[in-house]
Amino acid sequence: MAELDTSSGGGHKKGPGVKKGKKLSTRIDLTPMVDLGFLLITFFMFTTTLAKPKTMEINMPYKDEKLTDDQKNKLKASVAFTVLLSKNHRVYYYEGIGDDANKAPDLKVTGFKAKDGIRDAIIAKKKMVEGLKRSGALTAKDEMTVLIKPDTTSTYSDLVNMLDEMNINDVKVYAIIDISDVEQGFIKETEAASGVQ
Amino acid sequence: MPKAKLPRKSTNIDMTAMCDVAFLLLTFFMLATKFKPEEPVVVKTPSSISEIPLPDVDIMLLTVDEKGRIFFSIDNKLKRKALIDDVDAERQLGLSEAQKNAFALGGSVGISFSQLKSYLDLRPDEQAETGKSAAGIPVDTSVLSPNNELAQWVKSARNTNPKLRICIKADGDASYPNVKKIISTLEGWKIFKFNLITNLKAVPAGTAAYEAKNKVAASE
Numbered sequence: 001m002a003e004l005d006t007s008s009g010g011g012h013k014k015g016p017g018v019k020k021g022k023k024l025s026t027r028i029d030l031t032p033m034v035d036l037g038f039l040l041i042t043f044f045m046f047t048t049t050l051a052k053p054k055t056m057e058i059n060m061p062y063k064d065e066k067l068t069d070d071q072k073n074k075l076k077a078s079v080a081f082t083v084l085l086s087k088n089h090r091v092y093y094y095e096g097i098g099d100d101a102n103k104a105p106d107l108k109v110t111g112f113k114a115k116d117g118i119r120d121a122i123i124a125k126k127k128m129v130e131g132l133k134r135s136g137a138l139t140a141k142d143e144m145t146v147l148i149k150p151d152t153t154s155t156y157s158d159l160v161n162m163l164d165e166m167n168i169n170d171v172k173v174y175a176i177i178d179i180s181d182v183e184q185g186f187i188k189e190t191e192a193a194s195g196v197q
Numbered sequence: 198m199p200k201a202k203l204p205r206k207s208t209n210i211d212m213t214a215m216c217d218v219a220f221l222l223l224t225f226f227m228l229a230t231k232f233k234p235e236e237p238v239v240v241k242t243p244s245s246i247s248e249i250p251l252p253d254v255d256i257m258l259l260t261v262d263e264k265g266r267i268f269f270s271i272d273n274k275l276k277r278k279a280l281i282d283d284v285d286a287e288r289q290l291g292l293s294e295a296q297k298n299a300f301a302l303g304g305s306v307g308i309s310f311s312q313l314k315s316y317l318d319l320r321p322d323e324q325a326e327t328g329k330s331a332a333g334i335p336v337d338t339s340v341l342s343p344n345n346e347l348a349q350w351v352k353s354a355r356n357t358n359p360k361l362r363i364c365i366k367a368d369g370d371a372s373y374p375n376v377k378k379i380i381s382t383l384e385g386w387k388i389f390k391f392n393l394i395t396n397l398k399a400v401p402a403g404t405a406a407y408e409a410k411n412k413v414a415a416s417e
Contacts, residue, residue: 055247155371
C-alpha cells in the first residue's frame with residue numbers, strides 16, 4: 001500500500017566508526033489528515049450552491065402612452081376572468097371585466113388551496129370557454145384571459161402564486177393590471193357583507 | 198479443555214484509504230462549488246413550478262426584503278466600475294476614484310445617492326454592517342421622478358451592459374405596492390420582460406401542467 005516499510009534495512013554496511021542513526025519508521029499516523037480532509041469537505045458542502053435558483057419569466061403587457069383606445073385590443077367579456085388579490089392571501093374572482101360600476105359583478109372569495117381554491121375556478125372557466133368555442137359563440141382565436149389585479153394589501157407571494165396558477169393551469173393569456181377604485185369598492189362591499197376583517 | 202487463544206489484533210487501522218476518499222470528495226466539492234453571493238438581507242422567495250434556471254452571467258439583481266427595502270447589484274465586477282462612473286456623471290455625486298473602486302469591489306447597495314459617498318468611505322466590513330440597516334434604494338412609481346433613484350441605477354446599468362437580464366428576488370411577504378413600484382420603473386424604461394426568482398415546488402397532480410410534463414416524459 002502507500003506505506004513504505006524501511007524497517008528491514010537493506011542498506012550497505014557502514015564502517016565501524018560510523019554511528020548508526022536510529023531507524024525511524026516512516027509510517028505516519030494519517031488520522032489528523034483525514035480529520036482535516038473531512039472538515040474541509042464539510043465546509044465546502046455547506047457553502048456550495050449546487051442547486052441553482054429557478055426563475056419565472058414574466059412579460060408585462062406593452063405600455064405606450066401614444067396608443068389610442070381604438071388601437072388597443074378589446075377584450076371580450078365572455079373570455080375574461082378577473083382575479084383580485086387582497087389581504088391575508090384572500091382571492092376574489094368574478095367572470096367578466098367588471099367595468100360597469102352600477103352593476104356589481106358576482107364576487108366570490110377563495111384562496112390558494114388544493115380543493116375549491118382559485119385553481120378549480122380557473123379550470124371551470126377554461127372549460128366554459130372551450131365549450132363556447134366549440135358551439136361557435138367564440139372564434140378559435142379567442143383565448144381565456146385572466147386579469148390579475150393585486151390590491152395594495154396583497155403581498156408579493158400572492159402575485160407569484162397567482163402567476164404560478166397560470167402556468168399550472170396552462171392559461172396562455174394573462175396580465176397584471178392595476179386595480180380600479182370600483183373593484184376596491186367591490187372588495188369592501190363583499191367584506192362588509194360577509195363580515196370579515 | 199484448553200481455551201482457544203484469540204490472537205490479539207492491533208487496533209491501528211490503515212487510514213490511507215480513508216484519507217484517499219476524503220480528499221477525493223474534497224476535490225470534488227472544491228471544483229463544483231460556487232460560493233453563495235453575499236446577500237445584504239435574508240429573503241425568503243415564494244415557490245413556483247417554473248424550472249427555468251437563473252442565467253450565469255449578465256444579471257441585474259433587485260432584492261426586495263419583507264419590509265420593501267430594495268437592494269441593487271450586478272454580477273459582473275468589471276462592469277461595476279463603468280456603472281458607478283455613469284451614475285456619478287449623471288447625478289453629479291462627486292465621488293473620488295477611491296470611492297468608485299470601493300463600489301466596484303463591493304456587493305449589493307441599498308443606499309440613497311445622498312448617503313452613497315460616506316457609505317463608500319467605510320471599510321468593507323463596516324459597509325456590510327451599514328448595508329443591513331440601510332433604508333434601501335429610493336423608488337417611485339414614475340420613472341422620470343428625480344426621487345426614483347432605482348430608475349437611475351437601472352438606466353446606468355443598461356448603458357454599461359445592454360445584455361443585462363433583470364431578476365427580481367423579492368420576499369414573499371413584501372407588500373405588492375413595493376414590488377409594483379419596481380415593475381412600473383422597469384416599464385418606464387420599456388422593459389417588459391424580466392425574471393422573478395422563485396424556489397422550485399412540485400407540480401400539483403391532475404393539472405394541465407402536470408399532464409403536459411408527464412406527456413413529455415412518456416414520449417422520451
